[in-house]
Amino acid sequence: MSTATAPAPEAAAAAPGSPQRREGLFRAAWRHGRTKVGVTLVGVIVLIAVIGPFVSPYSPTELVGIPNRASVDGTVFGTDGIGRDVLSRFLHGGYTLISIAVSAALGGVLLGTVLGVIAGYQRGWLDEAIMRVNDMALAFPQLVLALLVMSIIGPQVWLIVALIGVSHACRVARVAREATLKVVEQDFVKSAEAIGLPRWRIMTAEILPNITSPLLVELGLRITYSVGLIATLSFLGMGLQPPTADWGLMINENRIAVTVQPWSVVLPVAAVALLTIGANLITDGLSRASIGIDRGVEKQ
Amino acid sequence: MSRLILYRLGYGLLTLFVVSLVVFLATQALPGDAARAILGRDATAERVAVLRDQLNLNDPLALQYGKWVAGVFTLDLGDSFANARPVAEYLGPRVAGSLTLLGLSALLATPIALLLGALSAIRRDRAADHATSMVSLVLASLPEFAVGILLILALSTGWLHLLPPVFAGTASAVLADPVQLILPVLTLAIAVSPPIVRMMRASMIEVLESEYVQQARLKGLSERVVIWRHAAPNAIGPVAQVIAVQLGWLAGGVVAVEFLFAFPGIGLALMDAISTRDIPVIQAITLLIAAVYIVVNLLADVVGLAANPKVRVSAR
Numbered sequence: 001m002s003t004a005t006a007p008a009p010e011a012a013a014a015a016p017g018s019p020q021r022r023e024g025l026f027r028a029a030w031r032h033g034r035t036k037v038g039v040t041l042v043g044v045i046v047l048i049a050v051i052g053p054f055v056s057p058y059s060p061t062e063l064v065g066i067p068n069r070a071s072v073d074g075t076v077f078g079t080d081g082i083g084r085d086v087l088s089r090f091l092h093g094g095y096t097l098i099s100i101a102v103s104a105a106l107g108g109v110l111l112g113t114v115l116g117v118i119a120g121y122q123r124g125w126l127d128e129a130i131m132r133v134n135d136m137a138l139a140f141p142q143l144v145l146a147l148l149v150m151s152i153i154g155p156q157v158w159l160i161v162a163l164i165g166v167s168h169a170c171r172v173a174r175v176a177r178e179a180t181l182k183v184v185e186q187d188f189v190k191s192a193e194a195i196g197l198p199r200w201r202i203m204t205a206e207i208l209p210n211i212t213s214p215l216l217v218e219l220g221l222r223i224t225y226s227v228g229l230i231a232t233l234s235f236l237g238m239g240l241q242p243p244t245a246d247w248g249l250m251i252n253e254n255r256i257a258v259t260v261q262p263w264s265v266v267l268p269v270a271a272v273a274l275l276t277i278g279a280n281l282i283t284d285g286l287s288r289a290s291i292g293i294d295r296g297v298e299k300q
Numbered sequence: 301m302s303r304l305i306l307y308r309l310g311y312g313l314l315t316l317f318v319v320s321l322v323v324f325l326a327t328q329a330l331p332g333d334a335a336r337a338i339l340g341r342d343a344t345a346e347r348v349a350v351l352r353d354q355l356n357l358n359d360p361l362a363l364q365y366g367k368w369v370a371g372v373f374t375l376d377l378g379d380s381f382a383n384a385r386p387v388a389e390y391l392g393p394r395v396a397g398s399l400t401l402l403g404l405s406a407l408l409a410t411p412i413a414l415l416l417g418a419l420s421a422i423r424r425d426r427a428a429d430h431a432t433s434m435v436s437l438v439l440a441s442l443p444e445f446a447v448g449i450l451l452i453l454a455l456s457t458g459w460l461h462l463l464p465p466v467f468a469g470t471a472s473a474v475l476a477d478p479v480q481l482i483l484p485v486l487t488l489a490i491a492v493s494p495p496i497v498r499m500m501r502a503s504m505i506e507v508l509e510s511e512y513v514q515q516a517r518l519k520g521l522s523e524r525v526v527i528w529r530h531a532a533p534n535a536i537g538p539v540a541q542v543i544a545v546q547l548g549w550l551a552g553g554v555v556a557v558e559f560l561f562a563f564p565g566i567g568l569a570l571m572d573a574i575s576t577r578d579i580p581v582i583q584a585i586t587l588l589i590a591a592v593y594i595v596v597n598l599l600a601d602v603v604g605l606a607a608n609p610k611v612r613v614s615a616r
Binding site for chain 1: 311319326443445449450456551555556559560571573575586590593594
């Protein structure tokens with residue numbers, strides 16, 4: 001959004017490539033109220049997901065009462081479709097979702113960065129090859145690609161991480177390449193080339209430190225989408241499989257009974273919603289701090 | 301300009317070809333025996349043989365692909381495994397159902413999003429602008445199925461039983477009971493709007509600061525005329541591309557929404573086909589969605605080129 005405040009002085013003043021720059025980005029992002037709200041939301045949900053399994057009153061697969069009752073003795077939020085404790089399943093259901101989503105996003109950003117920097121710095125046929133293959137992979141909506149591949153092999157956790165990670169990587173590679181192209185033209189890269197630094201050294205020591213801001217924004221965005229995509233896959237029954245406790249799966253299993261026992265749907269939906277909103281607020285704060293233009297909206 | 305467009309078209313065709321290869325390889329040419337993977341370990345040798353024959357699995361890979369693509373062009377996509385009807389006949393009404401859903405969502409979302417974006421730009425940095433920006437940021441974060449469930453929770457449960465949470469009807473008559481369409485259309489419209497709002501706001505701000513708008517104001521035209529006759533029409537150009545991209549995204553986003561509301565379209569058909577491993581239907585739907593996505597993105601590119609005077613002039 002163009003009204004975003006100008007990049008904070010720290011971020012602008014710090015010499016490119018110095019470690020202060022990144023610290024400056026986080027501090028500049030923190031100035032925006034939305035970043036604080038985002039960090040709080042994400043913090044609360046992650047805390048629930050991490051501590052939840054240790055404090056849950058029952059096991060997530062234990063039958064504790066009559067199915068689909070909102071008030072059952074000894075439970076806070078009643079029972080789900082086959083009589084398990086809703087609160088216990090909720091407390092157990094976030095950990096896998098978050099860890100799968102974050103690994104897919106991290107893997108995707110890592111792979112995308114490597115591809116994008118190589119394409120942007122080496123140029124020539126390698127650039128063409130990487131970016132053209134990329135375009136082909138971008139022709140599938142992320143969800144449809146994941147569904148297509150899993151339709152025959154079946155839902156597997158490693159496959160979900162790989163598919164979502166790779167489809168992120170294609171999108172990250174574009175951003176990393178654009179950022180690299182801007183850096184490559186600058187004098188310090190030219191001088192590093194002149195003194196004969198090996199090309200891989202230039203890529204890791206000269207270019208990479210100077211494109212961390214857009215990459216961090218991209219990471220935030222990818223985590224937001226990962227959570228949404230993986231929750232959607234579980235909701236469609238193509239993610240984690242029963243009897244695992246998982247927020248997306250809980251919604252899928254209990255949505256038919258939502259009128260008689262809303263809690264088993266309300267809790268996981270609220271958690272997924274707050275988590276993605278929080279992650280996107282942080283991303284928006286980061287991107288306002290880094291370039292003044294926010295990318296936190298486009299669905300790609 | 302026209303050369304650039306031709307280039308994009310050729311590139312789009314190439315992409316379509318590669319996409320068809322991916323769809324084919326992912327479903328039919330997996331390492332191991334696809335027929336056995338579909339039928340499971342307990343299947344009799346006889347059934348596996350029948351299925352292998354149906355999928356042309358005994359032919360060499362290139363010939364299998366050729367036969368399948370030829371089928372795509374003649375709309376002879378084979379018979380569905382699950383209901384034994386020809387795939388084209390089975391999917392026809394569902395495609396129409398999904399198109400109705402998408403069309404209504406686009407018709408609802410686009411004007412409202414454009415208006416909100418323009419109003420935000422006019423009331424820049426005031427409360428209404430901040431509120432719109434915050435709401436669109438929040439809505440943009442939510443996965444579309446979550447939007448749908450929140451709407452169901454708000455409008456179909458508890459005290460309010462305003463709208464039916466599940467679609468009850470057949471694919472051939474989705475418009476028979478329009479009330480049932482409200483929730484799915486609303487969900488998709490909400491999911492698709494935020495980027496349009498943002499882009500319209502940014503574009504409108506740029507136009508409002510331009511010299512010809514200043515000129516119009518100096519001429520003494522009323523602010524209403526300046527905004528709605530001079531500024532808004534010029535601001536829409538750059539937004540057209542974002543709108544097109546969002547509509548392409550709808551083609552994929554429709555899967556989760558149709559599944560949630562049990563709406564009889566291609567998204568629900570895809571999930572049904574996956575649960576029964578109905579390969580011909582899976583192939584047809586994923587190829588269709590990817591094709592729509594490619595074509596719409598291509599249109600977005602062309603619109604983007606046409607809206608950019610620099611390209612229009614220099615690349616003639």
